[in-house]
Structure formats: structure tokens, C-alpha cells
Amino acid sequence: MISSLHADNGSFRDPAGFVFFKGDRVLRAVSKAGVPGYEAARDSSIYDLLIRDGLLLPHRELESGAVVVDGADYILEQPRLPMVSYPWEWPFSMLKDAALLHLYIMEKIVPEGFWLRDANAYNAQFDGKTLRIIDTLSIGVRPPDTPWVGYGQFCSNFLAPLCLAAYSDIKTMGLWRTFINGFPLDLTRRLLPIRALLKPGIFMHIAMHSYFQQRSEQRENLELSPAPKAATMSERALVSLIRSLRHTVEKITWQSKSPIWTDYAALRTYEKDDLRRKSGFVEEIIGFVNPGLVWDLGSNTGEYSLLAAAKGAFVVSVDSDPACTESLYKKITRGPSAKRILPLHMDLSNPSSPLGWAGKERKSLAERGPADLTLALALIHHLVFSCLVPLPKVAEWFSEITRHLVIEFVPIEDPMVRVLLKDRNNEFHPYSEELFKSSFQEYFTIAREQRLNNGRTLFHLEPR
Amino acid sequence: MFLLGMVLFAVLILFGAEPAQAYLDPGSGSMLIQSVMAIVLVAAAFIGTMRERIKSFLLKLIGRNPHDKEQEKNIDS
Numbered sequence: 001m002i003s004s005l006h007a008d009n010g011s012f013r014d015p016a017g018f019v020f021f022k023g024d025r026v027l028r029a030v031s032k033a034g035v036p037g038y039e040a041a042r043d044s045s046i047y048d049l050l051i052r053d054g055l056l057l058p059h060r061e062l063e064s065g066a067v068v069v070d071g072a073d074y075i076l077e078q079p080r081l082p083m084v085s086y087p088w089e090w091p092f093s094m095l096k097d098a099a100l101l102h103l104y105i106m107e108k109i110v111p112e113g114f115w116l117r118d119a120n121a122y123n124a125q126f127d128g129k130t131l132r133i134i135d136t137l138s139i140g141v142r143p144p145d146t147p148w149v150g151y152g153q154f155c156s157n158f159l160a161p162l163c164l165a166a167y168s169d170i171k172t173m174g175l176w177r178t179f180i181n182g183f184p185l186d187l188t189r190r191l192l193p194i195r196a197l198l199k200p201g202i203f204m205h206i207a208m209h210s211y212f213q214q215r216s217e218q219r220e221n222l223e224l225s226p227a228p229k230a231a232t233m234s235e236r237a238l239v240s241l242i243r244s245l246r247h248t249v250e251k252i253t254w255q256s257k258s259p260i261w262t263d264y265a266a267l268r269t270y271e272k273d274d275l276r277r278k279s280g281f282v283e284e285i286i287g288f289v290n291p292g293l294v295w296d297l298g299s300n301t302g303e304y305s306l307l308a309a310a311k312g313a314f315v316v317s318v319d320s321d322p323a324c325t326e327s328l329y330k331k332i333t334r335g336p337s338a339k340r341i342l343p344l345h346m347d348l349s350n351p352s353s354p355l356g357w358a359g360k361e362r363k364s365l366a367e368r369g370p371a372d373l374t375l376a377l378a379l380i381h382h383l384v385f386s387c388l389v390p391l392p393k394v395a396e397w398f399s400e401i402t403r404h405l406v407i408e409f410v411p412i413e414d415p416m417v418r419v420l421l422k423d424r425n426n427e428f429h430p431y432s433e434e435l436f437k438s439s440f441q442e443y444f445t446i447a448r449e450q451r452l453n454n455g456r457t458l459f460h461l462e463p464r
Numbered sequence: 465m466f467l468l469g470m471v472l473f474a475v476l477i478l479f480g481a482e483p484a485q486a487y488l489d490p491g492s493g494s495m496l497i498q499s500v501m502a503i504v505l506v507a508a509a510f511i512g513t514m515r516e517r518i519k520s521f522l523l524k525l526i527g528r529n530p531h532d533k534e535q536e537k538n539i540d541s
Contacts, residue, residue: 013487013488014487015487016487033487117486117487117488118487118488147490147494147495147498147499147502148490148498149486149488149490149495150488150490151490151494151495151498152490152491152493152494153488153490155494204501204504208497208500209493209494209497212493212494212496212497212500213491213493213494214493215493216491216492216493216496217493220492231492231495231496231498231499232499233498233499233502234502236506237498237501237502237503237505237506238498238502240502240505240506240509241498241501241502241505244501244505
């Protein structure tokens, strides 16, 4: 049995294997059910091909007996990801790239007699530079003339959320937190506008697909198919299907129309001197703390995420505006020099919570921390005045997610606070610099502070 | 293509489908529709090829080389 080893709660579904941790090491056990597929892919160099092309996370097969786990015929070691993320947190283009990644792999390996045994969005992870499949055992041998077993999952994990985000509303990405195993296709069909359903790819892969699913379910429930006939599909037809899916996905685009994003420069309350002071302060603290993992909460355009990444940290850049995270994702992936930044969309008043089986399968934001350093710049007034979280609760939450904190205190006289309060009739939680300091000093020590000409103050808080 | 798909769909929905061996439930509807789409996609490719051949044949009949346009383009570029 696993004793000093710690099993990952998110990898128990596949009987072919599971992930566990030994200290900092990430290991993948290959169970008896996974051995034939693993050996076939290894011996035919499929893994080497996909790893070389940057489509699959590398692994190393450990020598027999190096780590002993009951029920494991092979143990593979994989590099540790700086942070796991989930599709409800991803920018639109990250989900689209993850969809295309699955299809590129299928196009490469189907002619070699292999396929992806699943099309699970959680198997694609962005490490700040590359988006790759992390589940080695997803690659399996395709039984001849079999339709793709992952087709239904692909449509519900990728095509449906992408279509809804692009043709209905980007906010439908939040449905992931209810439907963690993929969007139901019948719901998707009902929510999509007619103009989307009339597109040939969406008509086939969503509308008709959903109809087939419903009819089959009805027949199964009524036991109308006692001796079903196996569905068959030639290799050529499967490749055509994958191409059709690829063309459909490639055409789905989301045009972000965020006033905050487009008018951001006009909204800024900073003069050049203050901006220089702020950047200097942040840089100095990053240099002092030398963090491996930085969380930039309320990152907006990602200005300070880029600054922290340039100093060598891995930065998780969180914002509630999907247009901001989309823009940052495109900047870092399509730009000339990739930075180690993971842009994630999240409403900080309702951050990612534990989900799935036993409430442990998918982790909360806090469980994926703590961060070595968190940046909370121009954020606190939004938490107190827009999200209505009292200052002591804000301080308590930060103490649970980070070791060091760089936080900007925005006084009540600030023009941005006045905008937030204009219709509030002075009804809000107590808010002052004194209360801010006493609340945070419950958990942190004030190590440094920097006053700015615009009345705001930057604090570096150290753990007590 | 939609019409063809719908006709095939109507015919094939009469048959059931048995899922392939897989750890995740591929769903018999999701497996069956792929067989239908395979026919649609192959038929679409066939119709496309035939259309090209007929077009090329008709152009030859009226004494025009179907590749003239492409050649003109290449010369221009």
C-alpha cells in the first residue's frame, strides 16, 4: 500500500493508473489494466514523438523496485507543475488551445494505430510556457474500426463551452463549476442561438449529437436495444471526423468587449512619478523575498505579473475580467519571449472551491497555495466596497493563502473609491488605514511601507 | 450535406450501438453518430471530387482549360 506516499485525489477514475506524490516528486503508477497500452506506446516511440513535439508532458520510467506501490506494474516520474488550474479559470483561448491540442494529437497518432482514450479538459495543463497533455496513460491502442471513445467527452469538455462562450456569453464558462465533467449537449443546444446552430460543424457535433444521445438514452431506458450492434468507423473516416472537429473549433472566436480593459489607461489615477515608485517598490520586495510562486490578484493588464515573471518567478495572474486574462494569455503565448505566467479568471469574492467526488477531486485556490508572495495592488477597495467583505475578513483570507504580501491601501477619498460609493448613501463596512493596519497585524508584520503622492500606500507584509 | 445527414440519421437511428471497451462511458449515441458522420464526411468528399470532375469536363467541352485561371494567377504573382 501507499504509506509515506500521498495519492492525488484528482486521478482515481482511470483504472489504467493513478498519480501520487513522494515528497516533492510526482509519480504515476501504471496498473495492470494500463500495461498493454503503456508498453505499446513506449515501444513504438509514440511517447517520444509527442514529447519531442511539446504535446505531452515528459516522463521517466523508474527502475523496477525503486518505488514499490501495490497494484503498480510500472512507476513513471513526471516534472511537477508549478500550479494545476481548471477550465472554469482558463481564458477562452486556453480552452480553445487545449481542444486543438487533443485534435493535433489524434491526427498524429490515429494513423499509427493509437488514439486518446479520453478527452478530458483537466488533462491539458499550461505551465506558463506550454500547454501539454499531462496524462501519459491517455494514449492507448485503438481497436480497429472503432469510433472515438472520447468523442462525446470532447464535445462536452471543449466544443460546448467554447460555443456557448463565443455565441451566447463568456459568463457561461462559470457553468463548469456545476458540470465539472463537461457541459451537457442538450443544455448547450437549448442555450445556443439559432445563428450558431446553423453553422455546419456545430449543427453536426452539438445539435445532431445531442439528438442521438437523447434517442439512444431513451432506447436504453426502454430496453429497446437488447442486442445492440457495434458502431464501426474506418481510420480514414475517423481522421475526417477529427479534421471536421478541428475546422469547427478553429472557427470559434470570442471578441472581448470589456470597457474596463479598453478604457483602462483613461481610468488610471497614477502619475508617472507614482508609477515609478510603485514599480520600484514591487521590484524591491520581489528581489528581497525571491519568491518561486507569485499570485498577482486583481492583475488587470498583467503589468506587475510581467514584472515579477521577468525576475524569475512563476506568476499566477488572477483577474475577474475575462478580457484581461484573455489578453494576457495571448500576449504571453503569441509574443516573442514567453514568460512563466498562468493567467486565470476568477471572482475573488467567490474563489475556486473544492469540487467533485467527496469534495476533494478539484482543489480550491487556497489548497493550491500558499504563494510565496501575493500582490494585491489596487484590489482592496473592490473587495470591501464592491464585494462587501469587511477588512478583518480580507486580512484573514490573505493570511491563509500567502506568506508575504504586497498590498496597496486605497484611502476612502480616492477617486476610484468615490466612484464605487457614489450611490451607496454612506452604507458600507468600516474602512480606514488604522483598521486596515490592525486587521492585517493580526496575521502579518508590516515590514515596509511606501506612501505615494496620490494618497495611496503600499505595504510589504511579512508572516508573523 | 445537412439533408443527406438527416436522411442517413433517420435510417441509422433505427439501429442500436454497442460501446467499445473503454473506462469512460463513451455513450452509445456518441458512438453511433460517428458512424453516421463517417458516411456523411466520406459522401461529402465524394461529392466534392465529382463536382470538380464534372466542372473540369464541362470546361473542356466549351474548349477552356480548367487550369487556365490558376496559370494566370501564377504568372501574375
